[in-house]
Structures are given as C-alpha cells and as structure tokens.
Amino acid sequence: MLLKQVVLEWxxxxxxxxxxxxxxxxxxxxxxxxxxxxxxxxSKIEFDGNKIRLIEEYEAKHETFRPCKID
Known part of the structure; x- marks a missing residue:
C-alpha cells in the first residue's frame, strides 16, 4: 500500500x-x-497482558448526513 498511497493525515x-x-x-x-x-x-483493540490480541477496524464516510438538528 505504501507504494501507491500517500498518507496526508491520520x-x-x-x-x-x-x-x-x-x-x-x-x-x-x-x-x-x-x-x-x-x-x-x-478501532476495537483487545489486549492480552501487554500484547495486542485482536484489532477490528471500521470506517465511515467523513461527510455524514444528520437529518435532525439538536438546538
């Protein structure tokens, strides 16, 4: 991925x-x-002692639609 992708912000x-x-x-x-x-x-990250046991990652569109406005 690093050969074709330039990370601009994380x-x-x-x-x-x-x-x-x-x-x-x-x-x-x-x-x-x-x-x-x-x-x-x-990211959901689970540890076993000082080692990572599991990582699950999910993504959502940055531009989201919020149909209700809370005042």
Whole structure:
C-alpha cells in the first residue's frame, strides 16, 4: 500500500478505555492515491497482558448526513 498511497493525515480523536483489556479508538484518515479521499474510523483493540490480541477496524464516510438538528 505504501507504494501507491500517500498518507496526508491520520489524527486520533478519542481513546475510550472500557476496561483493562478493551479500548476503542476514534480517528480520521486522509490520503491520496490516484484521488484524494478521507474517512472516519474506529478501532476495537483487545489486549492480552501487554500484547495486542485482536484489532477490528471500521470506517465511515467523513461527510455524514444528520437529518435532525439538536438546538
């Protein structure tokens, strides 16, 4: 991937610690290949002692639609 992708930004927004072994990390990613693109993501990270046991990652479009406005 590094041969065709240039990472422009990868910002961690929040880190949520659920317990000693489970964390959720919210982040924003922006890169360029043939075109510029960006998305929001979240990683679920589980630890076993001081080692990572599992990482699951999800992405969502950065531009989101919010039909209800809360005042």
């Amino acid at each position: 910002k961690i927004k929040n880190i949520h610690q659920i317990n000693d072994t489970l964390f959720f990390v919210e982040w924003y990613f922006k890169a360029k290949e043939e075109q510029l693109y960006s998305f929001d993501g979240i």
